[in-house]
Amino acid sequence: xxxxxxxxxxxxxxxxxxxxxxGGTRKxxxxxxxxxxxxxxxxxxxxxxFTGFPAQIIQHELNHCDGILI
Ligand SMILES: [Zn+2]
Numbered sequence: 001x002x003x004x005x006x007x008x009x010x011x012x013x014x015x016x017x018x019x020x021x022x023g024g025t026r027k028x029x030x031x032x033x034x035x036x037x038x039x040x041x042x043x044x045x046x047x048x049x050f051t052g053f054p055a056q057i058i059q060h061e062l063n064h065c066d067g068i069l070i
Contacts, residue, residue, distance in 0.1 A: 001038040004062055007047070008035040015056060017070050026070040030056050 011032030018025045033051045036058060040046055050058055060070070 001036075001040070001058075002043065004036050004038040004058070004065070006034050006059075006062065007037055009033065017056075017060060019060070019070055021064075021069060028070050030059050034058065 009031035012029055013032060014027055015030045016025050016027050032055065033049060034055045035047065035049045037045065037047045063069070
């Protein structure tokens with residue numbers, strides 16, 4: 001997933017996450033459903049909606065792309 005960008009999000013909830021860059025866990029706000037535009041490994045633009053745990057992981061990693069830890 002290259003150049004990911006969240007286009008739409010819905011269903012806010014409070015999550016508790018850990019991170020390989022931190023000790024312990026922290027609370028953070030996440031969204032149940034996210035619509036993401038990105039390029040795949042062939043650099044073709046794709047738009048896909050993710051929900052649940054995959055959506056939470058993507059939000060965590062996209063925060064890292066913006067220099068944000070939990
Ligand atoms: Zn992390």
